[in-house]
Amino acid sequence: MMTRSKMHEFPAFPxxxxxxxxxxxxxxxxxxxxxxxxxxxxxxxxxxxxTIRFVGIWPDSTKQVNVIASKTYPEGLTDPDALYAFVFNxxxxxxxxxxxxxxxxxxxxxxxxxxxxxxxxxxxxVWFPDIQDYYFGVKELGAYYVxxxxxxxxxxxxxxxxxxxxxIVADFDMINRDIPFFKR
Amino acid sequence: xxxxxxxxxxxFCLTVLLIGMQSKAQxxxxxxxxxxxxxxxxxxxxxxxxxxxxxxxxxxxxxxxFRISRLPPGRYSLMVTMIGYEKESVPVSVxxxxxxxxxxxxxxxxxxxxxxxxxxxxxxxxxxxAPTTVDVIQSEEILKRNPSRLDEVLTNTAGLGxxxxxxxxxxxxxxxxxxxxxxxxxxxxxxxxxxxxxGINWDAIPVEEVExxxxxxxxxxxxxxxxxxxxxxNIITRSPSAKPELRFRVHWGFYDEPAYDNWRWTDKFLxxxxxxxxxWDAENALSFEGVDVSYSQKIRKTDMLMTVGRxxxxxxxxxxxxxxxxALIKTAFNFTPQIKWTLLTNFASNDHGEFIxxxxxxxxxxxxxxxxxxxxxxxxxSILSTFTHVLSHRMAxxxxxxxxxxxxxxxxxxxxxxAVTDRMSSEVQxxxxxxxxxxxxxxxxxxxxxxxxxIFGNENSLDCAAYGEDEFKITPxxxxxxxxxxxxxxxxxxxxxxxxxPRVGLVYHPAPGNTCRLSAGYGFRAPSLAxxxxxxxxxxxxxxxxxxxKKAERAxxxxxxxxxxxxxxxYLATGFEKWLQPKFSMDISMFNSTYENMIxxxxxxxxxxxxxMNLGEALILGLEMKIQASFWNGLFGAHIGxxxxxxKDKRTHKxxxxxxxxxxxxxxEIRFRGWIIGVDYRYASRQKEIVSLFENDExxxxxxxxxxxxxxxxxxxxxxxxxxxxxxxxxxxQRFLEPIRHYIVTLRGEL
Numbered sequence: 004m005m006t007r008s009k010m011h012e013f014p015a016f017p018x019x020x021x022x023x024x025x026x027x028x029x030x031x032x033x034x035x036x037x038x039x040x041x042x043x044x045x046x047x048x049x050x051x052x053x054t055i056r057f058v059g060i061w062p063d064s065t066k067q068v069n070v071i072a073s074k075t076y077p078e079g080l081t082d083p084d085a086l087y088a089f090v091f092n093x094x095x096x097x098x099x100x101x102x103x104x105x106x107x108x109x110x111x112x113x114x115x116x117x118x119x120x121x122x123x124x125x126x127x128x129v130w131f132p133d134i135q136d137y138y139f140g141v142k143e144l145g146a147y148y149v150x151x152x153x154x155x156x157x158x159x160x161x162x163x164x165x166x167x168x169x170x171i172v173a174d175f176d177m178i179n180r181d182i183p184f185f186k187r
Numbered sequence: 188x189x190x191x192x193x194x195x196x197x198x199f200c201l202t203v204l205l206i207g208m209q210s211k212a213q214x215x216x217x218x219x220x221x222x223x224x225x226x227x228x229x230x231x232x233x234x235x236x237x238x239x240x241x242x243x244x245x246x247x248x249x250x251x252x253f254r255i256s257r258l259p260p261g262r263y264s265l266m267v268t269m270i271g272y273e274k275e276s277v278p279v280s281v282x283x284x285x286x287x288x289x290x291x292x293x294x295x296x297x298x299x300x301x302x303x304x305x306x307x308x309x310x311x312x313x314x315x316x317a318p319t320t321v322d323v324i325q326s327e328e329i330l331k332r333n334p335s336r337l338d339e340v341l342t343n344t345a346g347l348g349x350x351x352x353x354x355x356x357x358x359x360x361x362x363x364x365x366x367x368x369x370x371x372x373x374x375x376x377x378x379x380x381x382x383x384x385x386g387i388n389w390d391a392i393p394v395e396e397v398e399x400x401x402x403x404x405x406x407x408x409x410x411x412x413x414x415x416x417x418x419x420x421n422i423i424t425r426s427p428s429a430k431p432e433l434r435f436r437v438h439w440g441f442y443d444e445p446a447y448d449n450w451r452w453t454d455k456f457l458x459x460x461x462x463x464x465x466x467w468d469a470e471n472a473l474s475f476e477g478v479d480v481s482y483s484q485k486i487r488k489t490d491m492l493m494t495v496g497r498x499x500x501x502x503x504x505x506x507x508x509x510x511x512x513x514a515l516i517k518t519a520f521n522f523t524p525q526i527k528w529t530l531l532t533n534f535a536s537n538d539h540g541e542f543i544x545x546x547x548x549x550x551x552x553x554x555x556x557x558x559x560x561x562x563x564x565x566x567x568x569s570i571l572s573t574f575t576h577v578l579s580h581r582m583a584x585x586x587x588x589x590x591x592x593x594x595x596x597x598x599x600x601x602x603x604x605x606a607v608t609d610r611m612s613s614e615v616q617x618x619x620x621x622x623x624x625x626x627x628x629x630x631x632x633x634x635x636x637x638x639x640x641x642i643f644g645n646e647n648s649l650d651c652a653a654y655g656e657d658e659f660k661i662t663p664x665x666x667x668x669x670x671x672x673x674x675x676x677x678x679x680x681x682x683x684x685x686x687x688x689p690r691v692g693l694v695y696h697p698a699p700g701n702t703c704r705l706s707a708g709y710g711f712r713a714p715s716l717a718x719x720x721x722x723x724x725x726x727x728x729x730x731x732x733x734x735x736x737k738k739a740e741r742a743x744x745x746x747x748x749x750x751x752x753x754x755x756x757x758y759l760a761t762g763f764e765k766w767l768q769p770k771f772s773m774d775i776s777m778f779n780s781t782y783e784n785m786i787x788x789x790x791x792x793x794x795x796x797x798x799x800m801n802l803g804e805a806l807i808l809g810l811e812m813k814i815q816a817s818f819w820n821g822l823f824g825a826h827i828g829x830x831x832x833x834x835k836d837k838r839t840h841k842x843x844x845x846x847x848x849x850x851x852x853x854x855x856e857i858r859f860r861g862w863i864i865g866v867d868y869r870y871a872s873r874q875k876e877i878v879s880l881f882e883n884d885e886x887x888x889x890x891x892x893x894x895x896x897x898x899x900x901x902x903x904x905x906x907x908x909x910x911x912x913x914x915x916x917x918x919x920x921q922r923f924l925e926p927i928r929h930y931i932v933t934l935r936g937e938l
Binding site: 024035036037038039040041049119120121122157158159160161162163164 | 446447449450544547548549551555724726727728729790795796823825855879880881882883884885887888890913914915916917918921924
């Protein structure tokens with residue numbers, strides 16, 4: 004409860020002057036609305052970008068080629084044909100994100116891939132055959148490595164950041180290689 | 188055997204000391220009297236009466252009567268103080284076994300500054316004797332603004348900003364994602380820093396029961412240890428009243444429409460419903476309401492205060508709702524006038540949505556889809572015990588024990604988490620008046636913290652400390668304060684650390700109403716358990732533990748300040764001055780702080796994650812100016828405070844993150860016939876730097892204006908508050924839009 008201040012005989016002029024000063028102060032405080040809408044896309048603030056360099060000839064049997072960002076790297080998986088199972092499972096729980104399809108017959112392709120911030124252990128380029136259940140025929144064309152490292156390089160995307168220079172070499176010869184898909 | 192002998196010797200010495208004091212105090216006199224309002228002639232309740240140069244004192248009862256006994260014969264000066272009245276010094280002469288009866292009249296004043304503060308030196312002292320800047324916010328200032336949390340009011344203090352609950356005092360803290368505070372928060376002198384994060388929980392503080400808040404700016408580690416490296420905020424709770432008293436507050440409020448149509452994420456904005464949809468159902472609007480009820484009574488020698496409150500809000504953004512319950516019981520057992528035990532029990536429960544980041548600047552009141560529905564249940568409980576014993580008019584001791592538990596659990600799909608943390612501390616403080624002009628304070632403190640959490644693991648820490656401070660009045664105009672504290676901090680298997688924090692202060696009163704102060708001291712802050720052990724992966728932000736975070740951060744701070752009160756005595760005033768009746772007080776201070784091993788969150792490239800690290804050195808230089816004025820005998824009052832900072836990280840030569848170079852607080856109010864009309868304005872310049880998250884997001888200065896009108900009916904008052912009345916949109920940390928315009932209607936009463 005407030006302590007009531009001493010009762011004053013109402014002095015009209017000082018009260019008017021005080022009120023005027025308050026109003027002037029209020030007007031002086033007005034500075035527009037500060038932040039305003041920008042039209043920025045909700046998911047467009049973080050991700051990766053780089054260049055994909057294609058080696059070899061695009062097979063006629065190509066359905067599509069995409070970049071995949073996976074939160075986990077299946078180190079213990081050795082069967083190259085098991086890639087489809089991994090992709091399916093991880094897509095289902097949201098641990099894999101598929102980029103837009105890369106234009107056919109590109110020799111190099113500069114890409115920007117919007118992703119949620121976080122750690123991605125495996126960034127790779129995948130090829131899908133032009134068959135009915137094309138997901139079953141998914142093959143790796145290449146992944147993001149640094150120098151001569153044996154395993155792909157994880158990428159951490161900070162909130163609000165586009166990590167640049169995630170360059171990948173995509174080799175169409177990989178489609179026919181019968182080696183564990185994760186080995187370089 | 189040797190240990191036993193030593194123990195016995197100590198016990199013997201203490202017994203002799205205590206018996207000596209008691210026997211010396213046997214031949215005494217008594218001073219009693221009545222304190223009246225000089226203008227109304229009515230008895231004044233709650234006036235502080237202190238015997239200068241002793242630890243004896245009391246407060247007047249409901250009829251204005253006071254009594255101080257056990258005063259050794261001699262000449263004394265009674266210092267009689269109350270907020271809103273001019274301080275009086277009354278000379279008295281006490282005779283052996285005799286009583287002295289007197290009547291003291293206090294003259295009302297329009298400058299509502301308190302005369303006594305307790306935080307700067309851990310003992311009661313006159314505000315003008317404090318060696319560092321002390322700002323005081325009175326209960327009336329808090330209540331008239333009708334905040335839902337206390338930190339909303341603190342932002343009207345010069346040089347103080349709040350970012351997501353963290354106190355930024357003169358550029359000290361910035362924003363550390365709720366981990367670690369460089370300002371120590373206390374309730375009645377008990378630390379209320381979260382044991383796990385080292386941060387502050389404002390919703391654990393019952394706003395209605397705050398008597399005043401003392402904000403001490405400058406290094407306080409010489410008395411308070413870790414966290415007090417840049418200052419202290421001490422919340423003094425209300426004392427139970429002498430007569431039975433029932434108080435209540437009921438409030439309801441609503442959020443206005445956002446400034447832009449495409450920010451309107453729901454049709455539940457009340458003004459939109461009424462004006463555009465023609466729907467008058469306030470029930471479904473974005474609104475908030477609350478009820479607080481408190482009762483206080485004195486039963487024989489026991490004072491009791493109980494309060495319970497509930498607040499609910501839908502929030503103005505997604506995940507913005509909360510339901511807060513709090514309860515407080517404060518009991519004071521006055522065994523004798525010299526022996527008092529105060530027990531304060533406080534509990535709060537807050538079930539609230541969690542807004543980590545907005546979806547985009549085009550939709551700043553909604554969260555990303557996968558964060559929708561994120562909630563957190565936070566329980567807090569504390570028991571604070573203070574035992575005070577005035578052994579003689581020259582010696583007193585205090586034993587403070589407290590337990591503070593925080594218990595939270597979230598339902599985040601990407602990282603469900605919980606933490607239960609206990610922080611227990613005990614402190615013994617001895618105050619001694621060695622001579623009339625020489626007093627000392629000594630103490631020891633022990634703090635034990637343990638946490639059981641998924642996010643931090645099961646960890647604990649131990650802090651032990653001893654401190655001493657000496658105040659010497661060289662002449663009536665010069666006061667010298669020197670002190671130091673030694674702290675030991677241990678986190679098992681991680682680090683042990685010793686810190687020594689000396690401080691020196693000098694106060695000079697060249698003329699009445701004029702004070703010059705100079706102080707310098709060391710401050711430190713030990714890393715919190717959260718800073719060492721946090722494992723977080725929320726909304727793409729990965730934070731990993733840093734077991735190499737072993738060093739406390741340290742600061743050397745200094746301040747030079749001048750305070751001057753001006754008023755024109757009636758016999759000197761000209762016609763215009765008599766009409767204007769001006770009164771001013773002005774305070775200017777220059778300060779600097781040099782930090783080393785500063786702990787801050789930063790991105791670690793090799794780990795691809797964020798970590799808390801010792802980052803190196805930083806420098807803060809600043810100037811603060813405050814002016815308070817009143818005219819026409821308090822009819823019109825105004826204040827302005829400006830704080831300018833020059834701050835840089837010495838390693839990167841960049842400004843420190845989340846700091847504003849300039850802060851301005853200003854306000855004015857008109858009071859007449861029970862009406863109060865007031866305006867508050869806060870400005871903080873654009874933060875030049877932030878931690879590297881969403882660095883490219885737009886940042887703007889803070890420019891907020893609040894307005895209020897209140898009418899006092901006597902037993903009741905009713906008020907209307909408009910917050911952020913120009914609907915200014917700004918962020919203080921990344922991707923969180925601060926509250927948009929909202930209105931509150933409040934009814935407060937006292938029976």
